[in-house]
Amino acid sequence: MGGGATAGVTQDDVLAVGRAIHAALPTGRGPRHALDDRAMDFAAADAELRAALFRFVDVVPACHSLDDLARHLTGFLGEVGDRPPAIAAAMRLGATRAGRTALGAASAAGVKHMAHRFIVGASVPDATGVLRELWHRGVASSVDLLGEATVTAQEADRYARRCREALQALADAHRDLPPRPHLEADGLGALPRANLSVKVSALTPLLRPEAPELGQRDAAVRLRDLLRTARELGAHLHIDMESFDSREAIAELVIDLLGEPEFADGPSAGVVLQAYLRDSPELCDRFIGCARDVPRRHPLVVRLVKGAYWDHEVVEARQHGWSVPVFEVKAESDRNFEALARRLLEARAAGVALRPAIASHNLRSVAYAVAVTRALGLSDDDLELQVLRGLGDDLQDALAACGLRVRTYCPVGDLVAGMAYLVRRLLENTSNEGFLSAQHEGTALEELLAAP
Numbered sequence: 387m388g389g390g391a392t393a394g395v396t397q398d399d400v401l402a403v404g405r406a407i408h409a410a411l412p413t414g415r416g417p418r419h420a421l422d423d424r425a426m427d428f429a430a431a432d433a434e435l436r437a438a439l440f441r442f443v444d445v446v447p448a449c450h451s452l453d454d455l456a457r458h459l460t461g462f463l464g465e466v467g468d469r470p471p472a473i474a475a476a477m478r479l480g481a482t483r484a485g486r487t488a489l490g491a492a493s494a495a496g497v498k499h500m501a502h503r504f505i506v507g508a509s510v511p512d513a514t515g516v517l518r519e520l521w522h523r524g525v526a527s528s529v530d531l532l533g534e535a536t537v538t539a540q541e542a543d544r545y546a547r548r549c550r551e552a553l554q555a556l557a558d559a560h561r562d563l564p565p566r567p568h569l570e571a572d573g574l575g576a577l578p579r580a581n582l583s584v585k586v587s588a589l590t591p592l593l594r595p596e597a598p599e600l601g602q603r604d605a606a607v608r609l610r611d612l613l614r615t616a617r618e619l620g621a622h623l624h625i626d627m628e629s630f631d632s633r634e635a636i637a638e639l640v641i642d643l644l645g646e647p648e649f650a651d652g653p654s655a656g657v658v659l660q661a662y663l664r665d666s667p668e669l670c671d672r673f674i675g676c677a678r679d680v681p682r683r684h685p686l687v688v689r690l691v692k693g694a695y696w697d698h699e700v701v702e703a704r705q706h707g708w709s710v711p712v713f714e715v716k717a718e719s720d721r722n723f724e725a726l727a728r729r730l731l732e733a734r735a736a737g738v739a740l741r742p743a744i745a746s747h748n749l750r751s752v753a754y755a756v757a758v759t760r761a762l763g764l765s766d767d768d769l770e771l772q773v774l775r776g777l778g779d780d781l782q783d784a785l786a787a788c789g790l791r792v793r794t795y796c797p798v799g800d801l802v803a804g805m806a807y808l809v810r811r812l813l814e815n816t817s818n819e820g821f822l823s824a825q826h827e828g829t830a831l832e833e834l835l836a837a838p
């Protein structure tokens with residue numbers, strides 16, 4: 387028996403699962419992917435350069451001309467002290483008007499290309515081809531309509547309307563697809579094909595930590611309407627989790643709404659649990675309690691993630707002198723993720739009507755969840771694995787090849803609405819602490835699969 391064992395699951399069990407998934411990873415990546423990876427390496431190598439490029443990506447939507455774009459790019463790059471040759475060449479181009487036009491066009495194309503890796507289309511109809519292709523390859527999807535925080539009631543209404551239209555378009559797009567039994571049912575019954583992820587902060591402009599009831603009441607009106615639409619269409623509605631200041635309001639809102647008698651018969655719905663939060667075990671228990679005690683036709687889906695707002699939470703808490711709500715050591719988030727995965731799976735094995743969905747690109751985290759599922763005597767179908775489009779493509783293919791149910795989270799929207807999303811994904815992909823960077827740097831498999 388290897389080290390790092392927890393009750394019922396040994397490190398050897400995790401290693402066996404991890405090695406099997408790893409062996410199924412696609413080999414011979416296309417030239418496009420390799421080029422993207424080189425660009426990521428380039429950005430990751432230097433903290434100043436990385437910061438400059440993120441600031442640039444952030445201002446792209448506000449630039450009115452190629453000249454403007456090039457001026458911003460060279461402005462940010464000018465702050466990088468030790469310039470690699472490619473950056474020095476870009477700075478020289480920026481010195482003339484013709485050079486700036488060329489540089490602006492090249493950088494706009496670069497940003498667009500990056501965005502296409504993470505964003506599947508400008509609208510759901512536009513994305514249908516990708517979603518149907520995923521299904522044909524044995525991969526389910528969840529669509530996310532890009533657009534960050536809403537500031538007016540009109541924007542919230544518009545987002546709610548886009549969500550309703552998306553639900554309809556998703557139901558239409560999935561209707562005539564061939565059967566994929568392990569994507570459509572688990573031990574607890576049928577799984578909807580159409581699946582939409584929504585953000586509460588986009589459903590109300592009033593979600594404020596100092597007066598959560600106001601935002602909850604306002605969001606509830608639009609969310610109820612979406613739940614009704616999803617029920618009518620037989621679709622799944624997933625409520626994403628955002629930064630910590632809205633966490634409690636969102637969790638309470640969703641638990642309350644799903645407990646309303648009119649939703650006892652549907653739709654299928656889900657919540658998100660963020661393992662980087664120190665107090666996440668308490669919320670985990672509340673979700674398990676909700677799944678156990680509130681009789682609903684569709685089991686509650688609990689998507690377990692680590693959390694996408696780590697830098698924001700740390701900076702915000704330090705600025706205000708608050709205690710930091712997230713773990714500050716990466717391994718602590720990883721350990722908590724495993725403990726929560728086990729807790730959710732144990733609840734499921736004990737007969738609670740709950741569907742654990744493990745969302746991670748970290749092979750160790752995923753292999754651990756699969757090993758626990760098997761050790762508890764559950765079937766592989768009782769576990770869902772989820773990845774993000776653009777970050778988890780290879781893992782997605784490997785999991786599907788291993789016969790595991792995988793759902794890919796597919797953002798849809800235009801580049802402007804997608805910028806905040808894109809910057810978060812780039813930060814994740816090039817972060818020194820992240821699993822993907824370690825994997826990309828060629829860290830040995832045994833080390834990648836070591837207990838955190």
Ligand SMILES: Cc1cc2nc3c(=O)[nH]c(=O)nc-3n(C[C@H](O)[C@H](O)[C@H](O)COP(=O)(O)OP(=O)(O)OC[C@H]3O[C@@H](n4cnc5c(N)ncnc54)[C@H](O)[C@@H]3O)c2cc1C
Nearest residue numbers: 626627691692693694714715716719746747748772820821
């Ligand atoms: C399908 C899907 C849906 C998602 N939905 C949401 C959502 O609704 N809400 C949300 O917040 N996130 C969401 N995420 C993003 C997720 O929270 C993670 O940011 C992302 O998956 C990276 O984690 P990982 O396990 O893949 O990789 P890993 O590299 O193993 O972990 C990276 C994560 O570790 C944590 N971390 C990094 N540095 C430290 C540190 N110093 N100390 C402590 N912890 C640290 C952060 O959470 C970081 O994102 C989703 C992810 C997926 C795959």
